[in-house]
Amino acid sequence: MSAFGSDKKRVLLQGNEAIVEGAIAAGCRFFAGYPITPASEISERMSRRLPQLDGTFIQMEDEIAGMGAVIGASLAGVKSMTATSGPGFSLMQENLGFACMAEVPCVVVNVMRGGPSTGLPTNPSQGDVMQARWGTHGDHPVIVLAVSTVLDCFQITVEAFNMSEKYRVPVVILSDEIVAHTREVVTLPSVGEFEAYNRVSPKMPPEWYIPYADNSMGVPPMAAFGEGYHHHVTGLMHDVRGFPTQRPDEIEALVGRLFRKITQGFHEIQKVETFMMDDAEVAVIAYGSVSRSARRAVLDARRQGLKAGLLKLITLFPFPRHSVEEALQKCRVALVPEMNMGQISREVKRVNQTVSIVKKYNRVDGQLITPQEIYQQLIKI
Amino acid sequence: MPQEVAEIVRKYLRHDKKFPHIWCAGCGNGIVLGSLIRAIDLSGVEKDNIVLVSGIGCSGRITVYVDLNTLHVTHGRALSFATGIKLAKDSLKVIVVMGDGDATAIGGNHFIHAARRNMDLTAIIINNQIYGMTGGQYSPTTPYDSKTTTSPYGHIENTFSISELAIAAGASFVARGTVYHTQLLDDAIRLAILKKGFSVVEILSNCHTHYGKLNGMETPVAAMRWFRDHVAVVGKEGALPPGRSAETDEKIRIGVLKNVEKPVYSEEYQKVRDHAKNSLSS
Incomplete structure (x- = not known):
C-alpha cells in the first residue's frame, strides 16, 4: 500500500x-x-x-x-x-x-x-x-x-x-x-519534485546556545532533547534563554518576534491560485470544497458572457491580503461563498476599504454549496 | 556544605541563573528537588539523556532549576507530552514531576492511561493535599473536613489515594514517601528512575502556607512531626513490616508498594513496527 x-x-x-x-x-x-x-x-x-x-x-x-x-x-x-x-x-x-x-x-x-x-x-x-x-x-x-x-x-x-x-x-x-x-x-509528485524542509539545528556548542535568541529571520535554531543542549522549554513568557520572565522589555521582544517571523515570511506563506482572473470583472473568492464549485460556476458564467474569475485561497491566515486586494482592485464585485455565516467574507471586507463591492453567499445546512448556486449568484450581479 | 553535596548541586542545578527559587521557606518541594538530583546522580543516567517534564503549579517550577533537558507544559498534560518524547526518542529517560491537582484532577485521565499503557516514564507526584500556587483551594487529595479557601465550612469530598490509583491503573512500580523520610525518598526515586515501565513515586509533602495555616499545622516542623508519627514503612513488595498491628494499619504506608515486571509500551510498539515492515516486504 x-x-x-x-x-x-x-x-x-x-x-x-x-x-x-x-x-x-x-x-x-x-x-x-x-x-x-x-x-x-x-x-x-x-x-x-x-x-x-x-x-x-x-x-x-x-x-x-x-x-x-x-x-x-x-x-x-x-x-x-x-x-x-x-x-x-x-x-x-x-x-x-x-x-x-x-x-x-x-x-x-x-x-x-x-x-x-x-x-x-x-x-x-x-x-x-x-x-x-x-x-x-x-x-x-x-x-x-x-x-x-x-x-x-x-x-x-x-x-x-x-x-x-x-x-x-x-x-x-x-x-x-x-x-x-x-x-x-x-x-x-515523486521524490525530488518537492522540497522537504527541516528545522535548523544549532551548530554552536551547548554553552553558546541561546535557545530563543533573535536573528534576521526571527526563527532561532531548535535543539532536540537529547542532543546535549539541555535547554528549558516553557509555556510561560520567557527570556532568550527560555526561562520565565516578567520583564516588560523581554516580554515585548518575545511577542514581537513571534509575530515578526510570520510577517517577514508573509510573501512566501501567502498561497493562492487564480483561475480566469486576468480579465475578470467579477471575482469569486473561495477556499476548500466550495472553491471547486466556484470554478465550475466561473466556467458556466463565462459561457454566458460574464467575465468571472476565481481566486482560490490556500493560505487563510495570515490573511493573503495582497492577493485579495489585487483581485478587489481589478473587479467591480467579489463574491465570497462559504459554508459558514461569513467568516472569510469579513476578512475580505476588512481589506476591501470600499474599493469594490463584496457580496457573501452562505450555507450552514450541512450541504455543499453547488456550482449552480454560485452561478445563480454570479448572473444576478 | 559537604563536598559531595556541593558537587551534586553544581552538577545538576542551574545555580547561577535561576536561584533563589520561588517556593515558600520550609516548602517540601525543595526537599523533593534535593532528593531528585541525588537519585538521578546515584542512578548513573547521563544528564543529556534525561528529560524532566513538569506541569503547572508550585511543583511545575522544578524544571526551571535543574540543568537537564527541561520542559514545563500546560496544566495536567505533562504525561501526554512525556509520552510523545519517549515514543519519539526511546533512548531518553523521561521523568515527570506533578502535583496532586496536576496529576489527579485536571491530569487524571492522562495519569491512569499512562499507567495502563505501562509507558516507560517516571511520575513523581508531590502530594501536598492542596492547590498551593493559586492560593490554597481543595484538591482531589484534600482530607475530608479540612478547611481550604474553597471549603471554608469543611471539605465534603472523598480523597483519591494516588498510589492505590496508580496500582489499580497498571503501573509497574509504585512507591510512597514523605519529605520527612528523605533517605527512603532518595531510594524510591532512584528505583523508580531505573525501573522499566511506568513508575510512580507519591511524595507526601507540606503546604504550611495554605493547608497548614487553616488546619492547625502552621509550621513546616509541625508537618514533619505529623509525617514522622503517621506513617508505617512497608517491607519489600508491599508487605507490612513484622509486628503488624492495628496501629500500623491505621498509618499511611510508605515504601515500595508495587514492583512487577511487565512489557513496556515501547517494546510492544517495536513489535508492531517489525510486523508492519514484514508485511510490507512479504
Missing part, C-alpha cells in the same frame, strides 16, 4: 488518505490522535503506514493528550502531526497555544464538520475558520492552510510541514468532510 515512492504513481485516494501520504513524504514520523468523524481515516492510515517506516502512531485518551504527545515528539526532533474535527479541535486549543509560545513545529489537521458542539458529524462545514486563527487564547501567530482537492491534500500537507519547520510554528490544515471523503485519481 505504499502510495508514495520514488516513481510517479497514479493512485486512487481520498482526501484524508492523501494527507497521510503528504505528511509521510514531508518526513512526518509521529502521529497521535483520537478517533473522530470525519477525520478517522487519517488515523487509520497513519496506524498502518508509520510503523512500516519506523515511525510511531499512538491513539491517545483524548485530543488534549494527542496534541501534547505531538508537541513532545517534535521537541524530541521528530516531525509530528495530529488530525481531528471540530470538537477535538476545541480540545486541542490549549496545547496548540503552547506550540505557538514555545515555537514547536507541528501540523494539526481539522476536517471541518458542522458545529457548534457535536453538530453535524458527517456533513461538511467551514465553520472553524476563525477558530483556527484565534482558537487558543492570547495574541499568537499561526498559519492556516485550506485544501480543496485530493492533490491539494498531498501538496498542501507537505507545504504545511515545510512552513511549520521553517517558521517554528504550528500549522493548521483546514479540510472539510467533502474534501476528506472525495476519491480522485491523482499523480503524486
Whole structure:
C-alpha cells in the first residue's frame, strides 16, 4: 500500500488518505490522535503506514493528550502531526497555544464538520475558520492552510510541514468532510519534485546556545532533547534563554518576534491560485470544497458572457491580503461563498476599504454549496 | 556544605541563573528537588539523556532549576507530552514531576492511561493535599473536613489515594514517601528512575502556607512531626513490616508498594513496527 515512492504513481485516494501520504513524504514520523468523524481515516492510515517506516502512531485518551504527545515528539526532533474535527479541535486549543509560545513545529489537521458542539458529524462545514486563527487564547501567530482537492491534500500537507519547520510554528490544515471523503485519481509528485524542509539545528556548542535568541529571520535554531543542549522549554513568557520572565522589555521582544517571523515570511506563506482572473470583472473568492464549485460556476458564467474569475485561497491566515486586494482592485464585485455565516467574507471586507463591492453567499445546512448556486449568484450581479 | 553535596548541586542545578527559587521557606518541594538530583546522580543516567517534564503549579517550577533537558507544559498534560518524547526518542529517560491537582484532577485521565499503557516514564507526584500556587483551594487529595479557601465550612469530598490509583491503573512500580523520610525518598526515586515501565513515586509533602495555616499545622516542623508519627514503612513488595498491628494499619504506608515486571509500551510498539515492515516486504 505504499502510495508514495520514488516513481510517479497514479493512485486512487481520498482526501484524508492523501494527507497521510503528504505528511509521510514531508518526513512526518509521529502521529497521535483520537478517533473522530470525519477525520478517522487519517488515523487509520497513519496506524498502518508509520510503523512500516519506523515511525510511531499512538491513539491517545483524548485530543488534549494527542496534541501534547505531538508537541513532545517534535521537541524530541521528530516531525509530528495530529488530525481531528471540530470538537477535538476545541480540545486541542490549549496545547496548540503552547506550540505557538514555545515555537514547536507541528501540523494539526481539522476536517471541518458542522458545529457548534457535536453538530453535524458527517456533513461538511467551514465553520472553524476563525477558530483556527484565534482558537487558543492570547495574541499568537499561526498559519492556516485550506485544501480543496485530493492533490491539494498531498501538496498542501507537505507545504504545511515545510512552513511549520521553517517558521517554528504550528500549522493548521483546514479540510472539510467533502474534501476528506472525495476519491480522485491523482499523480503524486515523486521524490525530488518537492522540497522537504527541516528545522535548523544549532551548530554552536551547548554553552553558546541561546535557545530563543533573535536573528534576521526571527526563527532561532531548535535543539532536540537529547542532543546535549539541555535547554528549558516553557509555556510561560520567557527570556532568550527560555526561562520565565516578567520583564516588560523581554516580554515585548518575545511577542514581537513571534509575530515578526510570520510577517517577514508573509510573501512566501501567502498561497493562492487564480483561475480566469486576468480579465475578470467579477471575482469569486473561495477556499476548500466550495472553491471547486466556484470554478465550475466561473466556467458556466463565462459561457454566458460574464467575465468571472476565481481566486482560490490556500493560505487563510495570515490573511493573503495582497492577493485579495489585487483581485478587489481589478473587479467591480467579489463574491465570497462559504459554508459558514461569513467568516472569510469579513476578512475580505476588512481589506476591501470600499474599493469594490463584496457580496457573501452562505450555507450552514450541512450541504455543499453547488456550482449552480454560485452561478445563480454570479448572473444576478 | 559537604563536598559531595556541593558537587551534586553544581552538577545538576542551574545555580547561577535561576536561584533563589520561588517556593515558600520550609516548602517540601525543595526537599523533593534535593532528593531528585541525588537519585538521578546515584542512578548513573547521563544528564543529556534525561528529560524532566513538569506541569503547572508550585511543583511545575522544578524544571526551571535543574540543568537537564527541561520542559514545563500546560496544566495536567505533562504525561501526554512525556509520552510523545519517549515514543519519539526511546533512548531518553523521561521523568515527570506533578502535583496532586496536576496529576489527579485536571491530569487524571492522562495519569491512569499512562499507567495502563505501562509507558516507560517516571511520575513523581508531590502530594501536598492542596492547590498551593493559586492560593490554597481543595484538591482531589484534600482530607475530608479540612478547611481550604474553597471549603471554608469543611471539605465534603472523598480523597483519591494516588498510589492505590496508580496500582489499580497498571503501573509497574509504585512507591510512597514523605519529605520527612528523605533517605527512603532518595531510594524510591532512584528505583523508580531505573525501573522499566511506568513508575510512580507519591511524595507526601507540606503546604504550611495554605493547608497548614487553616488546619492547625502552621509550621513546616509541625508537618514533619505529623509525617514522622503517621506513617508505617512497608517491607519489600508491599508487605507490612513484622509486628503488624492495628496501629500500623491505621498509618499511611510508605515504601515500595508495587514492583512487577511487565512489557513496556515501547517494546510492544517495536513489535508492531517489525510486523508492519514484514508485511510490507512479504
